[in-house]
Amino acid sequence: MDKTLIVTNDFPPRPGGIQSFVHSMALRLDPGKVVVYASTWQDGAEAARFDAQQPFPVVRDRAKMLLPTPRATRRAAQLLRQHGCTSVWFGAAAPLGLMAPALRKAGARRLVGTTHGHEAGWAQLPAGRQLLRRIGEGTDTLTYLGEYTRARIAAALTPAAAGRMVQLPPGVDEKTFHPGSGGAVVRAALGLGDRPVVVCVSRLVPRKGQDTLILAMPRILREQPGAALLIVGGGPYRGELERLAERTGVAASVVFTGAVPAAELPAHFGAGDVFAMPCRTRRGGLDVEGLGIVYLEASATGLPVVAGDSGGAPDAVLDGETGWVVPGGSPELAADRVLTLLRDPELRRRMGDRGRRWIEESWRWDLLADRLRRLL
Template identity: 30%
Template sequence: MRNRRKVVLITGVFPPGIGGMQNYYYNLSKFSKHDVTVVAPEYPGSAAFDEGQSFRIVRGSFLRDERTDVTSWLRLFKQVRRTMRGEDPDVTIYGYVLIGFIGLLLQVTTGRRYVISTHGMDMLMFRRFIGLNAIVKLILRKADGVLTNSHFTKKLVEEYGVDPRRIGIVNPGVERIYEKRPADMELIREHGLEGKYVILSVGRLVTRKGHDRVIASMPAVLQKIPNAVYVIVGDGPDRERLEQLTKAAGVADAVVFVGSVQGSERVNDYYNVSQQFIMVSRELEKGDAEGFGIVYLEAASAGVPVIAGRSGGASEAVLDGVTGLLVDPQSVDEIAAGIVRLANDAALRERLARAGYKRAKTEFQHDVLAEGFDRYIGRICALPALGAVRRRLSRESARENAR
């Protein structure tokens, strides 16, 4: 690769940890043609995982269970400095805006370029706190670049006053394992889905994902689709509340809580026993929002038509009327109408599924997205390093004042 750069990625989440951000950073590192070194926390099994990778991974004990505390910041700072001395990178990427403060410190003291990687929610969650929001603004404005996962997130970054020329967009990608396959009859029997019209959600059980709104829509859905069943794959702090909601709505028999499912292969099996996928995420007042929503593209990659909430970055993952349907995530009536519309229109389901499948398999494959990442890194490295510019201006100002 021409102009191959040395890149260090500092992240608090990485495989073998499980999650969307873990996969995002792993696949950028794996498919990038730059020389990437990752600084990541230790997990059970991380040594075995690291052995087979084509890029270097430096593990540290700076985070425990992906959580930070005062001492973890100091440990991470020491780890970053050691890595910088050994790698001497062209640019360092910080996978969480607040740990980017380390990048700011090193920029001021050594002139090193740093980039902040953002995912949407992290651009909203600090706005209620004046002090933290001021720190976030400083980190973003001083950064040489800000990498975002969607136009929605890019807009949030621009609201902090960041130069748009230094902002890049690299969407999350879809694992190739998600594919159209025959339905797993054993799975159907396990959950009593024989003869059912299966509506599926996959995701962590938290309020913003909108499981509660789908449950609230089920009485109206069952009036039109008596054999409908809502299958929820995932677990989280909202589970007990959601289970109570099914009872209060009188739909407990039509909602299946699967819990956590291990492995993409098994998740793909659930996609392939469903007739439609739904996740009506909404933005919450506390700054919780869906920055993109890769599950919509996973479902599309398995040939399943999707319904998403018209909120956050979901409208970029789902093109309304083209690869899926967008509904008001706060409107139970609109959610129910969307579900029923898909169920009653086989031609629409087929058209949306076909277009969604094609888009997922072409535009959102990891090798394609990594090319955009590589171009962005090359562009940032070609721009003047802000730290060096500031130090030069400071020296010139000092000389001018001395005259």
């Protein structure tokens, strides 16, 4: 690959899925051919410590939100020339891909923009469609997560730009997420013992559907009285979820872990018998699931999954093989699928095994990083 300037507003230690995606990809590129230009972080000392541990240089802009302003674009062009970069990878195409024409003038030969769920939302708004069209024309390639995001974003592009789109989803580290990842230790620590456990790992926000799982619990408990719902993650919706569990009468069967360090996530997946996150689309299609990497991490861990039908979430499930997709916001249908899995250990094993094979065949980081290298 050419020496590449990664321009991104999404980079650790800022938390989030896009941040993890960009960092994981960057680590799998040749460190001698990577320079990162990123926004600053609220804790400058934490960012400095993080940057010092990276195998490539990280240059922080003074802005907490990196936008394609004239000043930031000039800085990106300066870094491009200073480090001898001839390719640019925009960690999120919108809005930073608007820098593309200026960076091409500064010497970039290849410009690649990665799209995520939010660009699919932009594509539904007149102003957003116009900006995406400009980004598509300015870059050589726009990547997409799955068929849902491709179709939405392509509709906003010129036919030529849409024809240049390439799939580049996040990958899964199959050596980190695997059966036997330490779930028994987590169960013991949380007092779950050998109870049937439905686990959900995600940020606590309304779109993810933890409330749907709580509302499904009364029915689940009628058939599986010892069942527990393990909700892993932090977020602004936690208080409302705790109050919902109290009102529904299932608080004793719902365990909230709060935010969990990344290194401990595989064991928390492994603590479950079934993974469920019945996500739903909100705000007229603007708040939508781009893909749902947690479904793939659960599959890598050997769990069957129950996913919601929001956005690109179905792209992360082989429906009927690695799990099922249910309408988001339906406690009844979520309970149906969860109970089917809880009562049938052989079905859980078969779906979990198929999910593990699918990850090894199609979703490994090394396969996807090689695709990015070819684009650059």
